[in-house]
Amino acid sequence: MTAAVEITGVTKRFDDVVAVDDIDLTIADGEFFAMLGPSGCGKTTTLRMIAGLEFPTEGSLQIFGEEVGTLPPNKRPVNTVFQNYALFPHMNLLENVGFGLKMKGVAKPETTQRALAAIELVQLGGMEKRRPNQLSGGQQQRVALARALVNEPKVLLLDEPLGALDLKLRQEMQGELKSLQRDLGVSFVFVTHDQEEALTMSDRIAVMDQGKLLQVGTPEEIYERPANRFVADFIGQTNLLEGTVADATTVVLENGTRVAAASDHAAGTKVALSLRPERANLATRDAAPSDGAGIDGTVAGITYLGNALVYRVALDWMEVEVRDENRPNADRLNAGDPVRVIWEPGAVAVVAE
Amino acid sequence: MTAAATPEFEVANERNKRRRGLFMALPAYLYLILFFALPLIIVVVYSFATRNRFGGTDLSGWNLEAYAKLGEPIVRDILFRSLWLAILTTIICLLFAYPFAYFLATRSQIVRNLMLVFVMIPFWSNFLVRNYAWRVLLGNDGPVSRLTENIGLGETTILFTPTAVVLGLVYGFLPFMILPLYASIERMDWSLIEASRDLGATGIQTFRNVTFPLSLPGVIAGSILVFIPSLGAYVTPEILGGAKTTLLGSYIVTQFLTARNWPVGASVSTVLMVVMLAATLVYFRKGGRTL
Ligand SMILES: Nc1ncnc2c1ncn2[C@@H]1O[C@H](COP(=O)(O)OP(=O)(O)O)[C@@H](O)[C@H]1O
Ligand SMILES: [Mg+2]
Numbered sequence: 001m002t003a004a005v006e007i008t009g010v011t012k013r014f015d016d017v018v019a020v021d022d023i024d025l026t027i028a029d030g031e032f033f034a035m036l037g038p039s040g041c042g043k044t045t046t047l048r049m050i051a052g053l054e055f056p057t058e059g060s061l062q063i064f065g066e067e068v069g070t071l072p073p074n075k076r077p078v079n080t081v082f083q084n085y086a087l088f089p090h091m092n093l094l095e096n097v098g099f100g101l102k103m104k105g106v107a108k109p110e111t112t113q114r115a116l117a118a119i120e121l122v123q124l125g126g127m128e129k130r131r132p133n134q135l136s137g138g139q140q141q142r143v144a145l146a147r148a149l150v151n152e153p154k155v156l157l158l159d160e161p162l163g164a165l166d167l168k169l170r171q172e173m174q175g176e177l178k179s180l181q182r183d184l185g186v187s188f189v190f191v192t193h194d195q196e197e198a199l200t201m202s203d204r205i206a207v208m209d210q211g212k213l214l215q216v217g218t219p220e221e222i223y224e225r226p227a228n229r230f231v232a233d234f235i236g237q238t239n240l241l242e243g244t245v246a247d248a249t250t251v252v253l254e255n256g257t258r259v260a261a262a263s264d265h266a267a268g269t270k271v272a273l274s275l276r277p278e279r280a281n282l283a284t285r286d287a288a289p290s291d292g293a294g295i296d297g298t299v300a301g302i303t304y305l306g307n308a309l310v311y312r313v314a315l316d317w318m319e320v321e322v323r324d325e326n327r328p329n330a331d332r333l334n335a336g337d338p339v340r341v342i343w344e345p346g347a348v349a350v351v352a353e
Numbered sequence: 354m355t356a357a358a359t360p361e362f363e364v365a366n367e368r369n370k371r372r373r374g375l376f377m378a379l380p381a382y383l384y385l386i387l388f389f390a391l392p393l394i395i396v397v398v399y400s401f402a403t404r405n406r407f408g409g410t411d412l413s414g415w416n417l418e419a420y421a422k423l424g425e426p427i428v429r430d431i432l433f434r435s436l437w438l439a440i441l442t443t444i445i446c447l448l449f450a451y452p453f454a455y456f457l458a459t460r461s462q463i464v465r466n467l468m469l470v471f472v473m474i475p476f477w478s479n480f481l482v483r484n485y486a487w488r489v490l491l492g493n494d495g496p497v498s499r500l501t502e503n504i505g506l507g508e509t510t511i512l513f514t515p516t517a518v519v520l521g522l523v524y525g526f527l528p529f530m531i532l533p534l535y536a537s538i539e540r541m542d543w544s545l546i547e548a549s550r551d552l553g554a555t556g557i558q559t560f561r562n563v564t565f566p567l568s569l570p571g572v573i574a575g576s577i578l579v580f581i582p583s584l585g586a587y588v589t590p591e592i593l594g595g596a597k598t599t600l601l602g603s604y605i606v607t608q609f610l611t612a613r614n615w616p617v618g619a620s621v622s623t624v625l626m627v628v629m630l631a632a633t634l635v636y637f638r639k640g641g642r643t644l
Contacts, residue, residue: 053547073550086548090566100552103562151553 010059021211034198037208079148087132094128118150232274259293263350277323279347400619408613419620439583446530454534513595521589530575537571
């Protein structure tokens with residue numbers, strides 16, 4: 001099967017700024033693909049190159065096997081939901097949604113009918129005479145979606161479409177977008193800087209930083225086996241314990257503790273152990289570590305989250321966070337209690353720079 | 354919080370603020386009433402008066418005779434000619450200014466500011482002087498004529514014709530078209546143009562359906578700012594137009610100063626003001642936001 005989007009060795013420079021740095025990326029047909037990274041990492045630029053609003057400085061970009069490097073946006077089978085929605089203020093909702101069809105010369109009755117269907121699809125039926133400025137942010141977002149989808153794009157590009165919505169609405173729209181994508185079977189390329197959003201919605205995620213593609217994988221792969229330190233830190237919460245690789249199955253921490261952790265880095269490589277707060281447990285000092293390791297420390301502080309408790313544990317050389325379910329009858333620890341931080345084998349990931 | 358009545362003290366505050374504002378504006382109001390509204394009223398009043406035999410005006414026996422004069426072929430021709438030249442000037446200005454303003458709005462900040470200064474440079478010298486400069490340029494032995502002769506197009510003889518008047522008007526009022534157009538294009542949300550292209554529109558379709566409609570306030574504002582002064586222009590037609598192309602401005606001056614027919618001069622002025630007022634109302638309704 002041909003890939004929906006095939007990006008090979010693409011670099012984009014703006015004068016001396018390298019916005020996108022030699023990226024290789026394949027987006028399959030029908031997948032929900034997220035591009036995740038901090039602000040300024042080149043997500044929008046990548047999306048705009050797929051849309052044709054920006055042309056690559058170097059490299060090849062194919063959409064369903066066709067090289068589109070410098071093809072203008074109106075000749076590409078993709079549509080974009082813009083970050084600020086970019087609805088036409090001088091047109092009502094129906095005209096906005098029907099715009100693409102009208103431009104392609106689709107007959108008026110058909111345009112109207114299909115636009116109305118798209119408006120219905122995003123649950124804005126009855127509002128087709130309104131102007132964009134008479135709609136709420138969430139409604140504008142839906143119009144932008146309908147306006148893009150009515151053209152039946154082969155790939156839908158979304159640039160932080162939910163960024164401007166408040167939390168409740170955002171979560172609602174996440175679910176709707178996801179099910180819409182599943183129903184339509186079209187590839188969605190979804191740009192976000194919100195790692196939680198990316199994890200919950202996507203089939204696969206590409207993590208970017210400073211124009212570089214760091215890792216592409218399913219949410220699980222990215223969370224469980226981060227490719228490097230940045231990914232481990234950016235996705236979810238984690239404790240990074242500095243150390244050095246001793247051999248293929250052992251890492252020596254800064255304080256000399258030997259931890260069983262498999263990695264394929266050469267002996268002597270500086271690495272960090274990524275220990276997720278929810279994967280770490282607290283035990284008494286005499287607990288025998290089950291072949292992971294145990295590090296002694298003292299409870300420095302407790303944060304009550306309602307559904308969980310987060311303990312800050314002071315080790316000799318750093319502080320780590322340990323997250324515990326808020327179970328009813330569990331013994332609560334107090335600040336100052338001596339504890340041992342332990343974890344199950346395989347709970348840590350070894351990451352290099 | 355939302356629909357609740359405004360608290361008493363806030364109402365009082367508002368009232369105080371408004372009163373203070375009125376006090377501050379008083380000098381300006383007095384100035385406008387004395388030097389603008391009053392003369393205007395006098396003009397309108399005179400337009401209904403009668404000219405007496407000695408070239409004076411009798412402020413009695415009000416009538417519409419001065420207005421009836423507007424229907425006479427000579428005056429009507431002048432009216433239509435002025436309208437036509439003003440419209441022509443406006444259209445030519447628009448055709449020149451739009452691409453230029455668009456170009457300007459898409460440059461970097463430094464280039465924009467520099468070019469805006471160039472647009473304003475003509476304002477640094479006197480309008481009258483600039484019109485005389487055109488007379489020299491377009492004259493029989495002027496540089497323009499010599500140039501066309503040298504490249505084999507023959508003499509240029511447009512001085513003292515309507516063409517010269519339109520040329521002078523376009524030259525004089527072009528900045529009034531460029532500036533509001535630039536303002537409206539510059540503040541346009543460029544992502545709308547990208548959205549249009551993304552939705553399948555070609556460059557031309559995008560211009561017709563998105564760019565131009567969105568710049569319409571600037572088009573209207575600029576058109577009115579050019580049309581109004583063109584319609585009442587006096588200096589340019591006097592200097593560049595011939596005796597055969599009398600326009601409204603000159604006609605009004607003649608009525609007041611030479612023919613000493615104040616009621617007719619006043620009635621033509623009044624009609625002109627009504628047309629301009631109508632245009633201004635359109636401007637405020639449609640294009641007022643750009644300036
Ligand atoms: N048109 C442009 N001109 C110059 N620099 C740009 C332009 N667009 C983006 N950049 C730069 O490229 C980098 C990536 O930007 P962008 O793709 O918008 O990041 P993101 O969407 O991930 O926040 C940033 O450093 C940004 O300043
Ligand atoms: Mg962005």
